[in-house]
Amino acid sequence: MSEINSIRINDKTFEPVIPESEILAAIKQLADQINEDMQGLNPLFICVLNGAFMFAADLMKNINLCCEITFIRLKSYSGTNTEGNVKEIHGLIEDISGKDIIIIEDIIDTGHTIHHLINRLKKEQPRSIKTASLLFKPDALQLDVKPDYVALKIPNDFIVGYGLDYDGKGRNFRDIYRIKN
Numbered sequence: 742m743s744e745i746n747s748i749r750i751n752d753k754t755f756e757p758v759i760p761e762s763e764i765l766a767a768i769k770q771l772a773d774q775i776n777e778d779m780q781g782l783n784p785l786f787i788c789v790l791n792g793a794f795m796f797a798a799d800l801m802k803n804i805n806l807c808c809e810i811t812f813i814r815l816k817s818y819s820g821t822n823t824e825g826n827v828k829e830i831h832g833l834i835e836d837i838s839g840k841d842i843i844i845i846e847d848i849i850d851t852g853h854t855i856h857h858l859i860n861r862l863k864k865e866q867p868r869s870i871k872t873a874s875l876l877f878k879p880d881a882l883q884l885d886v887k888p889d890y891v892a893l894k895i896p897n898d899f900i901v902g903y904g905l906d907y908d909g910k911g912r913n914f915r916d917i918y919r920i921k922n
């Protein structure tokens with residue numbers, strides 16, 4: 742765990758909950774699983790910005806397949822409440838038809854974002870779509886979507902750090918922090 746004990750972002754305080762070492766170990770395991778399952782394939786990873794940028798970088802360092810990565814930017818959230826309202830701000834330029842897609846997400850909370858993205862990508866007829874999420878909050882799930890790969894399952898608390906934000910801030914921290922009530 743880094744030296745920092747708690748962090749303050751705008752009006753809220755956050756306390757450390759998952760250290761970087763634990764995050765990286767879980768990502769390594771997830772990558773090993775993808776390497777095994779996708780052997781012989783050339784998947785296209787689609788990183789969902791902004792939240793998944795740090796996860797995508799550490800995941801890709803552990804992937805040994807002959808693969809590609811691209812980025813899509815979605816906005817689905819404001820403050821600490823989900824809106825179930827997904828906007829595509831920066832779209833895909835690649836042709837994904839016939840490709841094996843792996844979506845890289847930071848977190849699956851209500852499931853609205855990933856559900857929207859999967860349906861949107863399916864229209865372009867990829868060969869397969871899988872999802873890899875750093876975090877999963879099973880208790881918050883509202884839709885019937887299960888990520889194929891999850892690094893860490895967490896309780897239904899609002900968290901920041903390692904790419905995740907509160908009102909745009911907090912993405913830079915190495916560890917993950919939970920909101921303090």
Ligand code: IMP
Binds near residue numbers: 818825854855898905
């Ligand atoms: P969903 O659509 O409710 O599954 O939420 C997905 C998006 O909401 C994620 O990609 C995050 O950007 C954001 N999100 C969900 N939970 C949290 C959290 O605890 N902290 C920060 N962002 C979150």
Ligand code: MG
Binds near residue numbers: 789792
């Ligand atoms: Mg996000």
